[in-house]
Amino acid sequence: xxxxxxxxFDALSMPGASLALLRLxxxxxxxxxRALLELMSRSAAxxxxxxxxxxxxxxxxxxxxxxxxxxxxxxxxxxAGNTRAAMQLYSCIDDEEASxxxxxxxxxxxxxxxxxxxxxYVATLFDVTLxxxxxxxxxxxxxxxxxxxxxxxAKHPYVRGRASGDWKFFAVSCPxxxxxxxxxxxxxxxxxxxxxxxxxxxxxxxxxxxxxxALPASMPLMINADMAGYQLEFIDLLGIPRVRLMPVxxxxxxxxxxxxxxxxxxxxxxxxxxxxxxxxRLAHLIEPPGDARDLLYISRRDSGHRVLLNEGELxxxxxxxxxxxxxxxxxxxxxxxxxFSRARVIVGAHGAGLTNLMFAPPSAAxxxxxxxxxxxxxxxxxxxxxxxxxYIEVVSGWFPxxxxxxxxxxxxxxxxxxxxxxxxxxxxxxxxxx
Numbered sequence: 001x002x003x004x005x006x007x008x009f010d011a012l013s014m015p016g017a018s019l020a021l022l023r024l025x026x027x028x029x030x031x032x033x034r035a036l037l038e039l040m041s042r043s044a045a046x047x048x049x050x051x052x053x054x055x056x057x058x059x060x061x062x063x064x065x066x067x068x069x070x071x072x073x074x075x076x077x078x079x080a081g082n083t084r085a086a087m088q089l090y091s092c093i094d095d096e097e098a099s100x101x102x103x104x105x106x107x108x109x110x111x112x113x114x115x116x117x118x119x120x121y122v123a124t125l126f127d128v129t130l131x132x133x134x135x136x137x138x139x140x141x142x143x144x145x146x147x148x149x150x151x152x153x154a155k156h157p158y159v160r161g162r163a164s165g166d167w168k169f170f171a172v173s174c175p176x177x178x179x180x181x182x183x184x185x186x187x188x189x190x191x192x193x194x195x196x197x198x199x200x201x202x203x204x205x206x207x208x209x210x211x212x213x214a215l216p217a218s219m220p221l222m223i224n225a226d227m228a229g230y231q232l233e234f235i236d237l238l239g240i241p242r243v244r245l246m247p248v249x250x251x252x253x254x255x256x257x258x259x260x261x262x263x264x265x266x267x268x269x270x271x272x273x274x275x276x277x278x279x280x281r282l283a284h285l286i287e288p289p290g291d292a293r294d295l296l297y298i299s300r301r302d303s304g305h306r307v308l309l310n311e312g313e314l315x316x317x318x319x320x321x322x323x324x325x326x327x328x329x330x331x332x333x334x335x336x337x338x339x340f341s342r343a344r345v346i347v348g349a350h351g352a353g354l355t356n357l358m359f360a361p362p363s364a365a366x367x368x369x370x371x372x373x374x375x376x377x378x379x380x381x382x383x384x385x386x387x388x389x390x391y392i393e394v395v396s397g398w399f400p401x402x403x404x405x406x407x408x409x410x411x412x413x414x415x416x417x418x419x420x421x422x423x424x425x426x427x428x429x430x431x432x433x434x
Contacts, residue, residue, distance in 0.1 A: 033063050049082050071160070074171075078161035083169050090160055090171055100173040102160045105143035107153075107168050110261060115147075118269045122186075122213040122262045123147075129177055130259065131158065132190045132224075132252045137261065143170060147263040149189055150202055177255035183220065184258040185246055186210055190224040192231050197352035197379060199231055205274025206262035207238070212273075215260060220246035222259075233333040238281055267379065272386045275358045282359070285334050286341040289361040295323040295431070296339070298348030302329035305405060307415040308349045308369065317424050318347065321431070328353040345430050354380045358387060365390040365430040369423060371416045372397040392430050394423045 043051035052073065059069060074089035083104055090102045109115045110123035129138040134156050135149040145153040153170065154162050163169040188206060192199035203223075221240070223231070225247035235242060248254070265274040279286060297318045301311065308314070315325055323345075328336055340346070340356040348354050349369040357366060357380060366384050368391070375395055384391040396418045405413040 033059065033069075049077075049080070049085065052077065052085070075161040078169065078171055079164040081163050081169075083163065083171075086161060086171060090173075100175060102171040102173045104141070105138065105170050105172055106141055107146070107170060108139075108142040108144060110144050110147060110263075120209055120263045120265055120268055120270055120273065122209050122215070122260055125259050125261060126257065128256055128259065129174070130187070130254045130256055131156075131174060132222075132248050132250050132254065133157070135187060135190055137187075137259075138172075138174065143172065144261070148187065148261055149191060150264045150266045151191065175253050177253045179252065180255045180257075181259075182257050184260065185220040185222050185256075186215060186260045186262065188221040188223050188262075189264075190222065190248060190250055193224045193226050193228040195352050196228075196230055197355040199228070199234070200278075200355045200358070201266040201271075201379065201383075202264050204234060204238075205265040205271065205278065208265070208274040208277030209262040210260075211277070213260075213262070218244065219260070220244060222246045222248055225249050230333055237285070237334060267382050271382065275383070275386055278358065282337060285337040286359055287338060289363060292342050292344050292361045292364065294339075294342045295321065295345045296343045296347065297323045297325045298346065298351070298353050299325050299327050300349050300351045300353070302327055303351060305413045305415075306349075306351070306374070307404075308418065309400065309415050310417045310420065311349075313420050314418065314423060317420055318427070321424075321427070323347065328356075345427070347427055347430075350374055350377070350380065355383070357383045357389065360387070360389065362388040365392070367392045367394060367423075367427050367430050369394045369396070369418060371395065371399070371414065373399075373414045373416075390430065392426050394418065394426050 043049075043055060055073075059073075063069070070089055074086045077083075077086035077089060087102065087104050110125065111121055114121045125137065125139060125144075130136075131138075134145060134151040134153055136143055136145040136153055136156065137148055143153070145151070153159065154167060156172075158172050158174045160171040160173055162171070189199075189203035192203045221244055223245050226249075227245075227247065232242075235245070265271045295318075297315060299311065299315070300306070300308065318325070326339060331339070336353075336356050337359045340359040341361065343360050343364055345365045345367070346354075346357065346360060347367040347369070350371075354368065357364075360366075364387075366380070366389050368380055370393060372395060375393075381391055381393070383389075396416050398417045398419070399414055400417070403413070403415060405415075
C-alpha cells in the first residue's frame with residue numbers, strides 16, 4: 001500500500017505529500033527500516049535536513065547495526081553541504097576493520113594568488129602529511145590535491161564523502177603516518193608506473209618548474225618504488241642520477257618536515273613551459289622539423305582494453321595512403337621520441353602513447369580517434385594546442401552490444417568501432433597541407 005501511494009505522489013510531482021505520508025506512517029510503524037530509509041532518501045533529495053536527522057535517529061534506534069545505511073545518510077549530508085551532521089554520523093559508525101575516525105578537510109590551493117593568475121609554481125610546505133596513492137597533502141584542516149597530481153581525490157579510498165558541486169569539503173579517514181622524513185625533498189609524483197601518459201604529463205613536466213625554482217640539484221625526488229622501465233629510461237635520458245631518487249611505496253602515509261611541491265602542468269594553461277623544457281633537454285633525439293615526412297598510424301593492438309575492433313580495416317585503408325603502422329609497446333623511449341619527431345601526419349586512437357605528440361613537430365597534423373565515452377578526456381587535444389599542431393577529432397558512438405569486460409563502472413574499457421570511410425575522409429583532410 002505505502003509504495004503504491006508514494007508512486008502516485010511521484011507521478012503527481014508532490015514531494016511534500018510523500019514526506020508527510022512517510023512521517024505519518026512512521027508514527028504508526030516506528031520499526032519500519034525500509035520506510036526510514038525511504039524517508040532519508042527523499043528528505044535528502046528535497047534538502048530537508050531536519051527530516052533527515054529525525055529519520056536517522058529513528059533508524060539508529062530501530063537497527064543500530066545498520067552501518068551501511070547510516071554511512072549512506074552521512075554521504076547524503078556531505079553531498080548536501082551539511083558537513084556538521086555528516087561528520088557526526090561518520091563518527092557514529094563503528095568500522096570493525098579500521099576504526100579510523102574521519103576528519104573534515106577543506107580543499108585548498110597551496111598558493112591561491114598564483115592560481116588566480118594561472119601561474120605554475122613550486123610550493124614549500126612544512127610539517128604536513130602526505131599520502132602516496134593520489135599524492136594528497138594534509139596541512140592541518142586543509143587538503144591539497146588539485147595541483148599535486150591532478151588525480152580525482154573524490155575517488156580516493158580514504159575519502160568517506162565529499163560535498164558535491166565545488167568539492168570544497170572532504171570527510172577523510174586517513175591512517176596515522178607510518179614514516180617520518182626529516183630531510184627536505186621534492187614531490188615528483190608516485191603514479192608514474194601506472195601509465196606512460198601520467199608519468200610524462202603529471203610528473204616529468206614538473207622538472208621544468210623545479211629547475212626554474214633553482215632548488216639544489218642534489219635534493220631527492222620522491223617517486224614510486226615500483227618504477228616502470230619507461231620511467232627509468234626517461235630518468236637516464238634526462239641525466240638525472242638514480243641515486244637522487246627517493247622511492248616510496250604507493251598507499252603509504254608519511255609525515256614530512258619539509259617538502260617542495262611543483263604543481264602539475266597537465267592540462268595547465270602554461271603546460272608549454274614543461275613541454276618546451278623537455279624538448280630542449282631531449283633535443284639530441286628530436287629530428288629537425290624539415291625532415292618530418294612520415295605518415296604514422298599509432299596502433300593500440302597491444303592494449304587489452306578500449307579496443308578499436310575494426311582496426312584492421314582502418315589499417316588497410318591507411319596503408320593505401322602511405323601510412324606506416326607503429327606499435328609502441330616494447331619500443332625504447334628514445335626511439336619513440338625519434339619516431340614522433342619525424343612525423344608529418346599522426347593518426348591514433350586515444351591512448352597513452354599519443355603523449356609523445358609533444359615530441360612531434362609543431363607543423364604536424366594530428367587525427368585522434370576517440371569515442372563518446374571518453375571524449376571528455378582532452379589530454380592530447382591540449383598537447384596539440386600547446387604545440388600549435390593541427391588537430392582533427394574522429395568521434396565514434398558505435399559500441400557492440402556485447403562487451404568483453406564489465407563496463408558499468410569503468411567507462412574506459414568500452415570496446416568500440418568506427419566508420420572507416422568517415423575516418424579516412426578526416427585523415428585526407430589532415431594530409432592536405434600537413
